Amino acid sequence: MTYKEIAARELKPGLLQLDGISRTSVEAHYRLYQGYVSKRNEILGKLASVELAAANQVYSDLRALKVDLTFAIGGIKNHELYFEHLGGSGGDPTGAVGRLIQRDFGSTEAWRADLKATGIAGRGWAWTAYDWDERRLFNYIGDAQNTFPVWNATPLVALDVYEHAYFLDYQTDRGAYIDAFFANLDWNVVNGWVDAYRIPTD
Ligand SMILES: [Fe+2]
Numbered sequence: 001m002t003y004k005e006i007a008a009r010e011l012k013p014g015l016l017q018l019d020g021i022s023r024t025s026v027e028a029h030y031r032l033y034q035g036y037v038s039k040r041n042e043i044l045g046k047l048a049s050v051e052l053a054a055a056n057q058v059y060s061d062l063r064a065l066k067v068d069l070t071f072a073i074g075g076i077k078n079h080e081l082y083f084e085h086l087g088g089s090g091g092d093p094t095g096a097v098g099r100l101i102q103r104d105f106g107s108t109e110a111w112r113a114d115l116k117a118t119g120i121a122g123r124g125w126a127w128t129a130y131d132w133d134e135r136r137l138f139n140y141i142g143d144a145q146n147t148f149p150v151w152n153a154t155p156l157v158a159l160d161v162y163e164h165a166y167f168l169d170y171q172t173d174r175g176a177y178i179d180a181f182f183a184n185l186d187w188n189v190v191n192g193w194v195d196a197y198r199i200p201t202d
Contacts, residue, residue: 003044008037009080014087020180021086025168032164033083036075036145043069074145078125081158088186095191096201097156100130103201104137115139116178119161128157130199154197156190 011030016023047065055062092108093101105111111128118126118139125142131153140155142148149155159181166177194201 001044001048003048005041005044006037006076008034009083011083012087015083018086018180018184020169020183021166021177022169025166028168029079029160029164030083033075033079036072036079040069040072040076043072070146071144074149077155078142078145078158078160081155082160085157085186085189086181086184088184088188090183090185091187093190094187096194096199097187097190099201100137100194100199101128111137111139112182115157115159116175116182119159119178120174122161124160124162126159126161127155129153129155130194130197135200154193154199156193156199157185 011026015026015030018026043065046061047069050062050065052062054060057063092098093111098108101108101111105114115126115128118141122141123143124145124147127140127142127149128137129140129150130137131150133152137156138153140148140150140153159178161174161178166174169180170177193199
């Protein structure tokens with residue numbers, strides 16, 4: 001099995017000047033993301049020479065590496081979404097994503113209330129994603145980097161609710177952090193994804 005090493009994406013300078021999420025918090029958070037990237041590379045390196053004949057469902061190197069690979073890759077993808085779509089001025093969603101949210105949740109307020117509640121109920125993540133089979137948005141819940149995404153859905157908003165995302169700034173007040181998250185969303189970035197993935201809006 002061959003693989004290519006990947007490098008961590010650079011942190012956008014604007015991420016160090018968020019409204020209500022401190023520079024110290026973002027810098028520490030970015031270091032965690034760098035850790036996911038290096039572990040992904042390390043795991044794929046080890047998988048390149050793993051002994052296939054020793055595969056075993058109770059314990060085997062193959063099993064351990066492949067299970068933890070999903071955690072590392074989830075950590076990469078989740079955080080690349082998270083960092084990329086922060087740095088904006090929040091407010092109501094505009095453009096295509098605004099129309100999708102209006103259509104599938106009834107109103108911006110209903111979407112925001114549902115995502116916030118999903119983030120309070122989750123232990124790691126809440127995502128607004130477009131399900132290509134159901135052809136609609138839904139707010140999914142996650143307990144870790146690798147739980148519980150569903151197949152054939154494209155995440156458009158990724159709300160990190162791990163304590164590392166907010167404890168420094170808000171201690172245990174996750175709700176206040178979620179409000180700050182909404183206030184820093186960049187809807188232009190999200191609309192860029194809707195466009196790039198050709199998500200139908202009618
Ligand atoms: Fe995180």
